[in-house]
Amino acid sequence: MNKFHFTIKKxxxxxxxxYIIVIAWVLFTFILIAWVVFASFSTSAEMFSxxxxxxxxxxxxxxxxxxxxxxxxxIYFMNSIMYTLVSCAAIILIATPASYVLSRFRFKGNTxxxxxxxxxxxxxxxxxxxPLFSVVSQLHLLNNRWLLIFLYTSMQVPFTIFxxxxxxxxxxxxxxxxxxxxxxxxxxxxxxxxFPLIQPGLITVMIFNFIDIWNEYFMSLVFANKTSVxxxxxxxxxxxxxxxxxxxxxxxxxxxxxxxxxxxxLYLFLSKRIINGITAGAIKG
Amino acid sequence: MKxxxxxxxxxxxxxxxxxxxxxxxPSIRTFIMSFFNVAGLxxxxxxxxxxxxxNYKTIFHDRMFQQSMKNICKIWLYGGLGVMLISxxxxxxxxxxxxxxxxxxxxxxxxNVISAVAMATMWIYYVYNSDYGFFHKFLAFFGFxxxxxxxxxxxxxxxxxxxxxYCFGMVGYHMLIFISGIEQIPVSYHEAAKIEGxxxxxxxxxxxxxxxxxxxRTNIVMWTIFTVGYFVWGQMFxxxxxxxxxVAPMNYMYELVFGASxxxxxxxxxxxxxxxxxxxxxxxLIAFGLTNLLVRKDDIEL
Numbered sequence: 001m002n003k004f005h006f007t008i009k010k011x012x013x014x015x016x017x018x019y020i021i022v023i024a025w026v027l028f029t030f031i032l033i034a035w036v037v038f039a040s041f042s043t044s045a046e047m048f049s050x051x052x053x054x055x056x057x058x059x060x061x062x063x064x065x066x067x068x069x070x071x072x073x074x075i076y077f078m079n080s081i082m083y084t085l086v087s088c089a090a091i092i093l094i095a096t097p098a099s100y101v102l103s104r105f106r107f108k109g110n111t112x113x114x115x116x117x118x119x120x121x122x123x124x125x126x127x128x129x130x131p132l133f134s135v136v137s138q139l140h141l142l143n144n145r146w147l148l149i150f151l152y153t154s155m156q157v158p159f160t161i162f163x164x165x166x167x168x169x170x171x172x173x174x175x176x177x178x179x180x181x182x183x184x185x186x187x188x189x190x191x192x193x194x195f196p197l198i199q200p201g202l203i204t205v206m207i208f209n210f211i212d213i214w215n216e217y218f219m220s221l222v223f224a225n226k227t228s229v230x231x232x233x234x235x236x237x238x239x240x241x242x243x244x245x246x247x248x249x250x251x252x253x254x255x256x257x258x259x260x261x262x263x264x265x266l267y268l269f270l271s272k273r274i275i276n277g278i279t280a281g282a283i284k285g
Numbered sequence: 286m287k288x289x290x291x292x293x294x295x296x297x298x299x300x301x302x303x304x305x306x307x308x309x310x311p312s313i314r315t316f317i318m319s320f321f322n323v324a325g326l327x328x329x330x331x332x333x334x335x336x337x338x339x340n341y342k343t344i345f346h347d348r349m350f351q352q353s354m355k356n357i358c359k360i361w362l363y364g365g366l367g368v369m370l371i372s373x374x375x376x377x378x379x380x381x382x383x384x385x386x387x388x389x390x391x392x393x394x395x396x397n398v399i400s401a402v403a404m405a406t407m408w409i410y411y412v413y414n415s416d417y418g419f420f421h422k423f424l425a426f427f428g429f430x431x432x433x434x435x436x437x438x439x440x441x442x443x444x445x446x447x448x449x450x451y452c453f454g455m456v457g458y459h460m461l462i463f464i465s466g467i468e469q470i471p472v473s474y475h476e477a478a479k480i481e482g483x484x485x486x487x488x489x490x491x492x493x494x495x496x497x498x499x500x501x502r503t504n505i506v507m508w509t510i511f512t513v514g515y516f517v518w519g520q521m522f523x524x525x526x527x528x529x530x531x532v533a534p535m536n537y538m539y540e541l542v543f544g545a546s547x548x549x550x551x552x553x554x555x556x557x558x559x560x561x562x563x564x565x566x567x568x569x570l571i572a573f574g575l576t577n578l579l580v581r582k583d584d585i586e587l
Contacts, residue, residue: 011382014485018378025375025456026392031419036407047417098300101293113297120308122506122569124513126535126562128311130318130542130555134326154303161300186292215400217517218535222543236402241524252410260403267398271391274398278458279465 040064040253047249063254071243072227073255076235083145083231084213087152088206094153095160096202100190102161103168104176114165117158125218133222143226151223152213160205163277167201168194204277207270211263232259312566318559326542326555333556340560350561353532356444356519360533361512364452369504372456376463377489390464394457401454405521408450413437438522443530447522455511459504466500467493502576509572513565534561 039047041059067073102114132151141147171194179189217233224230230238236259243252267274319340321333344350375393379386396404412419415436424433437446474492483491516535523531527540542558 012384015378015381015383018374018381018383022375022378022383022389022393026389028419029392029395032407032412035411035419039411094299094303097296101296105289105293107290107293113301116304116309117300120304122510122573123308123312124510124535124562124565124569125516126514126538126565127315128308130326130559130562131311131314132307133543134314137327151307154307157300157303158308186289187295190292190296211398215398217401218514221539233400233402236400236406237521237524240402240406244524249410252406256403256406260399263398263400264395267391267395271394272387275390275394275461278394278461279468 036253036256040250040257042250042253044247044249060250063248063250064258066248066251067239067255067258071239071251071255073232073235073239073258075227076230076232077258079145079229079235080214080231080233083149083152084210087149087156087213088209090149090153091156091160091209092202092206095157096164096195096198097190098157099161099164100168100194103165104173117161120158121162129218129222136223143224143229145229148220148223148229148231151219152216155216155219156209156212160209163205163208164198164201166280167198171197204273207266207274208277210266211274214263235259315559315562318556319563321556323554323556323559325553328555336556340554340556341564343554343557344560344564347557349527349532349537350534352529353534353537354564356531357512357515357533359444360448360451360515361509364448364455365505365508365512368452368455368459368508369501371452372460372504373463375456375460376467377493379460380464380467381485390461393460396454397457399454401517402521404454405450405518408446408453409438409521412450413446440528440530443522443528447518447531451515451518455508459508462500462504462507463497466497470496498580502580505576506569506572509569513569534565537561 038053040063041061042053042055043057043060043063046055046057068077102110136142136147175193175197176186176189179193180186184192214231215233216231217237220231220234221237224234227235227238236255239255240252243249243255318333320336320338322336322339323333375389379390383389411417415421415434418437420435420437421433424430435442470493474496475488478488478492514535515533516539519531519533519536527536538558538561541561542553542555544553
């Protein structure tokens, strides 16, 4: 990053104020997360004492057991895993073919379709929630897992089409021409030849979709109001509410850790991809 | 290559159907509903009666709605200024040759991947706690005994505490957008200016900033979309009832239409809820239109 700086050392001294604020910010982020992780092994009584992280009574792994079993985190967690994975698979099946035809073929309505999908990125949830609820309740689909998956999928389809568009645009047309000469059908050409070529972009967009669906709150709040179908974000809210009254703070922080761990671990390994993805999206927008 | 009609239909129709069912049809119906008297969402359309702008009059005369609009305007303006300023400072600092650039960038973005419910819990039950909280310990350590006694989540500070916690998480996203804008600026501009003797501040105002117009626009539009969808943080900071300090239009709509928390509210008004939805949509459109003007005047195109 020292492209336009002649003297690196002098530059570093000038940057000291920037270092101070950035390091303070980063340190605070670490403290925030580390404290919650420590607290999840502690007890309410210890938190309110002077020796909170002395762990005089040992590490309380039972907080996790309590959260997992008694507070039903296991149910929410398994629901979220299922919703997220099935939705991600459905998004691949629905969004990538659409993105492919929009980016590679000229036909009537192409621009219109693109504009429709892009416009939906600016439609707030509050605009769509009420009619969706009327339809869903008329069809008796409240608290239905497949309905939730359909909603999560549909919400992410326009973004995925938009994100994958340049990946397809950048592929050479010779692939399809060669496949056509060899007698491969257009649909077969897509799945066997074109689809494998967009893996890098696809992985990035699927990480975004995973994180978005895992953390989705509002739709789940409205359409999943039974414990058995709730995903983690809404489940966590309910747990925090109940633990606030019972005063089990160790258990509360343990559930927080369980809920943020999957996306946190994903980020630990794939932060470079995620960051490059946002940067690429910003240039297009 | 020849377009293949069958293939286009097979590949495009599922995605279009998702769009029609989840975005287009509901948006149109919300728009229509906002001009009708509608009590419950499951009421049949035959019970709707035309209300003209009645729903809009109702909400704009409603004290709670006014408060919620005031709140999100404050979130948009104060939060927006704070977030944009901090993220711009971080972006400029990080791209001007700081060591550990990638590491810092990743950590600052981190809160964005964590569930808002989990983030809000960390803030409410740790950072703002008055017994063992971060602010309490931090201020007490430096001898600010009086400041350390402040009840951050008490009624007096609830709004600002919520805003700070919310903005902390948003900085990372907007910083990344700024960084991507800065990295697109051709290095030669800075080099030429340096040879001509321009200092850091001059280079920032005469080169970096004019080049960032498009980036600023993206950031403002995204910030507006996020603000319009402000919901979880308000609910987390006032979980039991709507409160003046934390209510946002979406929280109010949820209460009005889904009759959430308060048993006192037995009358549901979905027409008014729809009107709130339209007002929010209009806010996004205004932000989009105004920021378009900002870029259209731009003579430097990258």
